[in-house]
Amino acid sequence: MDLLGRPRPPVSRETRLLFVTVLISLVALWVLARVRFADRAMASNPVSPVLTQLAAPPVFDQLSGAVSQLNRQLTPLLIGVHVVTSGSTDRATDTVAALRLPGGVAIALIAPSMTLDPAGPTPEAAVVARDPASGLTILSVPTDASLAGGSPLDSIWTPRRPSEPRYLVAASVTSDGVASRPVFVGSLGAIDSRVWNGTLRALPADNDFKAGALLFTTDGAFAGIVTRAGGALALVPGDLVSYNVDRLRRQGRREYGWLGVETQELPSGVLLPGQAGLVVTRVDPEGPAATHLTVGDVIVGVGDASAASHEHWLTRTARMAAGDTVQLRVARGDTIETVTLTAAAPQSTAVEPRALGLTLRAVPRRGAEVLRVEPGSAAALAGIEAGDVIVSVGGRPAPGPADVRRVFAEAGSDRSLVVAVARGADHRVLVIDKR
Numbered sequence: 001m002d003l004l005g006r007p008r009p010p011v012s013r014e015t016r017l018l019f020v021t022v023l024i025s026l027v028a029l030w031v032l033a034r035v036r037f038a039d040r041a042m043a044s045n046p047v048s049p050v051l052t053q054l055a056a057p058p059v060f061d062q063l064s065g066a067v068s069q070l071n072r073q074l075t076p077l078l079i080g081v082h083v084v085t086s087g088s089t090d091r092a093t094d095t096v097a098a099l100r101l102p103g104g105v106a107i108a109l110i111a112p113s114m115t116l117d118p119a120g121p122t123p124e125a126a127v128v129a130r131d132p133a134s135g136l137t138i139l140s141v142p143t144d145a146s147l148a149g150g151s152p153l154d155s156i157w158t159p160r161r162p163s164e165p166r167y168l169v170a171a172s173v174t175s176d177g178v179a180s181r182p183v184f185v186g187s188l189g190a191i192d193s194r195v196w197n198g199t200l201r202a203l204p205a206d207n208d209f210k211a212g213a214l215l216f217t218t219d220g221a222f223a224g225i226v227t228r229a230g231g232a233l234a235l236v237p238g239d240l241v242s243y244n245v246d247r248l249r250r251q252g253r254r255e256y257g258w259l260g261v262e263t264q265e266l267p268s269g270v271l272l273p274g275q276a277g278l279v280v281t282r283v284d285p286e287g288p289a290a291t292h293l294t295v296g297d298v299i300v301g302v303g304d305a306s307a308a309s310h311e312h313w314l315t316r317t318a319r320m321a322a323g324d325t326v327q328l329r330v331a332r333g334d335t336i337e338t339v340t341l342t343a344a345a346p347q348s349t350a351v352e353p354r355a356l357g358l359t360l361r362a363v364p365r366r367g368a369e370v371l372r373v374e375p376g377s378a379a380a381l382a383g384i385e386a387g388d389v390i391v392s393v394g395g396r397p398a399p400g401p402a403d404v405r406r407v408f409a410e411a412g413s414d415r416s417l418v419v420a421v422a423r424g425a426d427h428r429v430l431v432i433d434k435r
Helices: 013-036 047-054 059-074 145-149 238-251 308-316 377-382 401-411
Strands: 078-085 093-101 105-109 114-116 126-132 136-140 166-175 177-185 189-192 196-201 214-216 222-229 232-237 261-265 278-283 298-302 325-332 335-342 358-364 369-375 389-393 416-423 426-433
Touching: 059 166, 059 177, 078 105, 078 166, 078 189, 093 166, 093 177, 093 189, 105 222, 105 261, 126 238, 136 238, 196 222, 196 238, 232 426, 261 308, 278 426, 298 308, 358 401, 369 377, 369 401, 377 426
Parallel strands: none
Antiparallel strands: 078 093, 078 114, 093 105, 105 136, 126 136, 166 177, 166 214, 189 196, 196 232, 214 222, 222 232, 261 278, 278 298, 298 325, 325 335, 358 369, 369 389, 389 416, 416 426
16 A cells, blocks of 8 residues: 555566565675685675676786796796905806706806805805806706606796797796796897897886896796896897707817907997907907907907807807917908907906096086096096096996996996097097996
8 A cells, every 4th residue: 555545556477576686686696706716805885896806807916917927936946146356356256047957967157257166055055057148057056856757947937929028937046946027028139149149128118127047937837037138138038048058068168268358349430430340459468369469459350250240249259168269350450350269268367456536527418528538547647638528438428427337337347448538629548447
């Protein structure tokens, strides 16, 4: 009955069935959600959570779970190897992540200026084979039973669409153990490399990768090792790493030769405009090149190939064994001469590096002006004077004071730097030697 005493119309059978169906559906959805997502907390209002729980979880949650699971898988496969920079006065050490392989060996990327630290936590590690051009090193390490099922190099990732964005996982070793983190890679461009005898993959410049880092896919496939190529970071694909590991294993441990000469690519427009090649920046007076080359010579050919690429020079000479010979085409003034060098056994004497010894101030859009030069410093021995303006250092144009110091520090104790300076109306090219 309504307020006027009139009888209400009966609810139809179809309407009642509809309400019952909706109620049963909500209960069924709630039960299914509790079974499917049992780890989620129950809410006081079941309607909204039911619809939310049936939706796919956030992608980041899936990525976080995948990285966490991968970290547990990588823990027995990675080992931290301590290295020390050769010639470092403060004994600067670092930890390099090495990937274990069956047979009690591991692979790592160790810079040529670094050696194993016998005082580190892995004193039993020893070099089995090493490529001085790329830094790829095979180490003997304690065996691990977890590798009985196979090698990490058995599962290698090959990008089918290199230009597509993706997440990879960078693994490193710290004092707390293995640490893995997801890194977003927008694209992987191709870079031809003489050092690795194949094609590398360019990594975006906005990623904070470190040379030697090991990369994996989120499902555990080995993606490769991060290296430097032409001043930028690149990925050495897993199949190329495997190829070079096999090559090193066949070659075994060997003693590499030494020419006693250092070079650098010609700074554009500074020396011999239009001439492609490598300028000699240092000749060791006790080395094989002492009576054949002088600072300022321009190497325009190595063997049958041109020498326009510093990478080509380093690859060719770094892999020479003692007694190997190489023919160089050297430009001196308007003439080109042929010089034959024979590699000798490397010297093992360590020399303490010199300090830069410069007080600088910035000159906008030009470089760094020298205000003071410390007597006996590397800069003083190179001939740099107060009042000079450093307009290029290590190929970097218009460097600020911080750039000059950083490039000098990163060069290592066994390297020299070509510096272009403006002295009044004159422009000169000088060589800073840290030894």
